[in-house]
Amino acid sequence: AQTVTQSQPEMSVQEAETVTLSCTYDTSESDYYLFWYKQPPSRQMILVIRQEAYKQQNATENRFSVNFQKAAKSFSLKISDSQLGDAAMYFCATSLLSGNTPLVFGKGTRLSVIA
Amino acid sequence: DTGVSQNPRHKITKRGQNVTFRCDPISEHNRLYWYRQTLGQGPEFLTYFQNEAQLEKSRLLSDRFSAERPKGSFSTLEIQRTEQGDSAMYLCASSLGEGALNEQFFGPGTRLTVL
Numbered sequence: 001a002q003t004v005t006q007s008q009p010e011m012s013v014q015e016a017e018t019v020t021l022s023c024t025y026d027t028s029e030s031d032y033y034l035f036w037y038k039q040p041p042s043r044q045m046i047l048v049i050r051q052e053a054y055k056q057q058n059a060t061e062n063r064f065s066v067n068f069q070k071a072a073k074s075f076s077l078k079i080s081d082s083q084l085g086d087a088a089m090y091f092c093a094t095s096l097l098s099g100n101t102p103l104v105f106g107k108g109t110r111l112s113v114i115a
Numbered sequence: 116d117t118g119v120s121q122n123p124r125h126k127i128t129k130r131g132q133n134v135t136f137r138c139d140p141i142s143e144h145n146r147l148y149w150y151r152q153t154l155g156q157g158p159e160f161l162t163y164f165q166n167e168a169q170l171e172k173s174r175l176l177s178d179r180f181s182a183e184r185p186k187g188s189f190s191t192l193e194i195q196r197t198e199q200g201d202s203a204m205y206l207c208a209s210s211l212g213e214g215a216l217n218e219q220f221f222g223p224g225t226r227l228t229v230l
Contacts, residue, residue: 004157006157037221043223044118044119044221044222044223044224045158045206045221046221047218047219047220050218091157091158093157100146100210100211100212100219102148102160102163102171102173103148103150103158103160103219104160105157105158105159106157107155107156107157108155108156108157
């Protein structure tokens with residue numbers, strides 16, 4: 001079974017600063033995906049960034065990047081140059097690499113951005 | 116195509132009543148997923164479909180829950196004899212089929228309140 005742990009229920013960051021959200025996971029699979037999803041208040045969840053576990057290079061999407069440490073089963077999200085629109089719940093999730101399988105989510109981290 | 120849609124957005128019902136939710140996925144997506152999200156938690160997987168075939172059901176899906184996707188397009192989730200513990204946000208997601216990039220697109224959810 002796969003499990004995901006997010007140990008920071010809430011985080012805050014000053015606008016234009018950088019923040020890192022933590023995530024650890026456990027899986028018996030050798031190949032899997034890792035994801036960060038963003039859920040803005042009263043809006044639907046959207047994918048922020050995705051990492052295939054067999055790829056050593058950390059994924060990057062504009063201001064969002066990950067630090068993937070496979071041996072430590074750690075998958076943190078770094079948001080650079082934070083913007084007010086980044087305020088949301090952020091969920092770390094994992095799924096099997098076979099593709100298009102159900103996601104297992106953490107409990108989420110609520111990010112506040114201070115102007 | 117404007118994305119995954121869900122109806123109704125909100126549903127208030129009395130304990131013991133039956134409710135049905137509908138999800139319309141992105142038109143070319145073969146896979147459709149149902150998740151449940153309670154306050155302060157991440158989404159939890161309930162069930163998913165490949166076209167009209169139901170591939171997997173979570174242990175969370177009690178006998179009072181049933182899901183269908185009769186023509187491989189929209190899906191319905193029915194809860195019979197609702198209980199207060201069923202109060203939650205019910206999320207639907209869809210994705211392309213096997214072998215494609217594993218990104219699930221989420222709908223806005225149906226918020227169920229059982230009185």
